[in-house]
Structures are given as C-alpha cells and as structure tokens.
C-alpha cells in the first residue's frame with residue numbers, strides 16, 4: 001500500500017518568521033511577564049470576538065478554572081457538560097468540588113443536546129459548560145434560554161471555535177463567559193495559553209483576581225502606602241507571559257486566513273468522501289459556520305466489515321496521523337471512581353465507537369487531503 005514519506009499529524013501550528021521576530025523583540029524588552037503585551041493580546045482577542053473584556057491565562061484549562069471561580073461554583077453544586085470533550089471541560093468544576101452531570105449529545109451535531117440538558121437540571125445545578133466540538137458552535141441561543149429560565153451561568157468552552165460563527169455572529173459574546181485555547185493544535189497559538197471573553201464587568205474583575213493569587217489593590221491598601229497590597233481571596237499564579245502574548249498578537253493577525261484555509265480543506269474532504277460507503281462526513285447545522293478545528297468522520301464498522309481500530313492502525317502505518325476525539329470523559333478511571341457508569345450517554349458512546357479524526361490544519365496542501373482520502377479508500381477497499 002502507498003505510504004506517505006513524512007508523517008502527517010492531525011493538527012499542527014503554523015509559525016512564520018514574523019511570529020518569531022515578535023517573540024524575540026519581547027525577549028529584548030524590559031517585560032517578560034506582566035508587561036504591555038498581555039493587554040494588547042487581550043484587546044486583540046476581545047475585538048475579534050466582539051466582547052467587552054478578555055482575560056489571558058497560562059492555558060485554556062486555567063482559564064476555565066478561572067471562569068468557574070467567577071461563576072461562584074462551589075462544593076454541592078452541579079455543573080452540566082458534554083461527555084464528548086477534552087477532560088478539562090469537566091475538570092474545571094471538579095477543582096471546586098462540584099459534581100459533574102454529563103448530558104448526552106445530539107446525534108447529528110455531536111454537541112450537547114438541549115433536551116438532554118434540560119433533563120439534567122436539578123435544584124443543585126449552577127452552571128453549564130457547553131462545548132463547540134470540532135469548531136462547530138453548539139446551539140447557544142437555546143442553551144442561553146434554558147440557562148435564563150433556571151438561573152444558570154453558561155461557560156462556553158470555545159477551545160475549538162475561535163473564528164467560528166453561530167447565526168452569522170462570531171463565537172464569544174453569546175454566553176456569560178467563553179473560553180478560547182491557544183494550544184498549538186488550536187486555531188492560533190501562544191504555545192500554551194487561554195483566554196476568557198465576557199461582557200460582564202464583575203466576572204472580568206474576578207477573573208483578573210483569580211489569575212494573580214487573589215491579590216487586589218483595594219482602597220484600604222492604597223491608604224497604607226504604595227508598597228501595600230492585599231490578598232483578598234485564594235487565587236493562583238495563572239499568568240500568561242509577555243513572550244506568549246507577543247506570539248499571540250502576531251498569530252491573531254493570521255487567524256481569519258487560517259480559518260478560511262481550514263474551511264477549504266474541510267470542503268475538499270467532504271467532496272471526496274461524499275460517496276464513500278461506510279464513511280459519513282461531519283454534519284453541519286444550518287445556523288453554524290464551523291472553524292473546523294477537527295475533521296471527524298463516522299465509520300460504520302458493520303458496513304465496512306472492519307473495525308475502527310483496524311482502519312486507525314493501517315492509516316497510522318501509512319504515516320497518516322489519524323486520531324480519535326474524544327473518549328467519553330466519564331469512562332476515565334478518575335470519573336469511574338466517582339461512580340459514573342458506562343451506558344450513561346448512549347448517543348455519545350455509539351458515536352465514539354465509530355469516530356475517526358482525519359488530519360486538518362491550515363498548512364496542509366490539497367494534495368495532502370487527496371492522499372489521506374486515497375489511503376483511506378484503499379484500506380476500506
């Protein structure tokens with residue numbers, strides 16, 4: 001069988017000379033952290049998303065942790081999320097001792113199903129963490145309506161969806177708070193990094209407090225003298241460095257171009273896979289314009305007469321970096337020990353069994369896409 005000469009990963013950053021120059025310039029400046037690049041980067045993200053405020057964190061998980069703090073999540077609360085996500089979407093509320101309730105996914109979009117969400121609400125529910133899985137926005141209008149009705153806070157996990165649109169509007173202003181991740185495989189990168197955008201000034205203040213040890217310059221502190229400050233709550237050191245922010249500013253300038261390229265490549269995959277028996281390209285909801293963080297197909301093992309694992313292994317042997325996103329979060333030993341059982345979310349579990357992520361990132365060529373599809377077709381016969 002034809003094998004690629006070099007390994008094609010499922011996702012990868014795109015760093016150019018001007019990105020490198022921006023980081024070097026900051027290395028030579030007086031500020032390596034807590035300097036002017038942070039505010040510039042935050043402004044760039046807030047402007048792009050159309051939000052009033054943005055707060056940068058050391059990574060997306062820390063940003064979600066901060067959002068849970070701002071939302072006042074505590075032990076005894078319940079937080080609802082989807083099982084088809086990276087563990088951080090659930091872990092962030094566990095850090096405060098909250099219980100996670102997993103609501104099953106919609107069988108077409110693979111995002112949280114609003115009907116299942118309503119069924120998961122109890123008097124203890126405090127917040128919802130919906131995820132824009134693969135970059136396709138969740139049904140945020142419906143989710144916000146439900147949240148208003150029950151008095152819940154919505155923290156949208158937009159780790160995949162910076163640059164995606166919902167009903168013609170970019171993700172980032174519909175929820176109470178939205179998280180974007182800047183990990184290298186995400187739409188643009190700061191190596192490690194995360195941002196929360198919000199229109200709420202109270203959340204904004206709390207996010208900043210949590211990021212820096214819970215230290216604030218209060219009126220009382222100001223009266224004491226210039227050196228004085230107060231630690232008013234228990235926070236963390238979750239700061240992003242200026243080196244990362246400088247890279248982020250440079251990368252934000254390329255985001256739209258990267259997203260457009262992802263859309264082209266995804267459209268090419270869909271065109272080439274349209275009539276391939278046993279392989280279902282990802283469904284796109286009419287109100288959603290995906291940012292295409294991931295291109296994940298469904299394999300019908302019965303129709304193909306092969307297991308997902310066989311196909312996965314043969315693709316990997318052909319140097320194609322296929323992946324699987326995601327293992328249902330409550331299947332992990334940590335969550336199993338908390339008492340979650342397999343079978344909890346049948347749609348998610350069935351979806352997981354057939355899922356296969358094909359490589360997709362802006363630097364890929366059309367030729368790469370043709371090769372991936374050719375190898376896949378060859379394997380499945």
Ligand SMILES: *Cc1c(COP(=O)(O)O)cnc(C)c1O
Pocket residue numbers: 059060061062085086088089131157159160181182183192193194
């Ligand atoms: C990447 C990711 C995160 C966490 O982001 P980090 O920056 O890696 O901490 C959270 N949720 C989802 C869905 C992700 O893909």
